[in-house]
């Protein structure tokens with residue numbers, strides 16, 4: 001299948017193998033010119049180190065949820081960057097808080113060759129922040145306030161809170 005996609009001019013292949021089958025991912029990365037991106041296979045810096053060691057991927061998909069937060073994502077990115085592996089800023093369709101947290105982290109990376117697609121908030125009908133993330137001119141604009149630059153809407157938060165007991 002990858003041979004046909006490559007011949008058709010596809011730009012990128014995302015994690016075509018099960019998470020734990022790193023050697024298979026490495027064989028595909030060696031066999032094809034089209035870049036192979038690790039997603040499920042790269043959840044933290046240790047995964048990144050092992051994939052770099054075996055030539056397991058051309059691109060790493062970074063996600064703050066996979067890596068345990070912004071700092072874990074940055075550590076994963078640093079390993080990829082040092083190994084010459086291109087980076088992509090992924091999403092697990094987080095809401096506004098998670099999306100803006102990821103955006104702040106991605107903004108600090110020296111290279112993000114495959115860009116990002118932080119569109120999670122666009123899928124939501126309502127939100128738990130007072131001012132929703134701003135999408136304009138096909139870009140997500142970072143809030144300028146302190147911290148994440150977001151303020152929780154406490155009434156909405158209470159409204160959507162899962163009922164206890």
Ligand SMILES: [Mg+2]
Nearest residue numbers: 014015039040
């Ligand atoms: Mg994926």
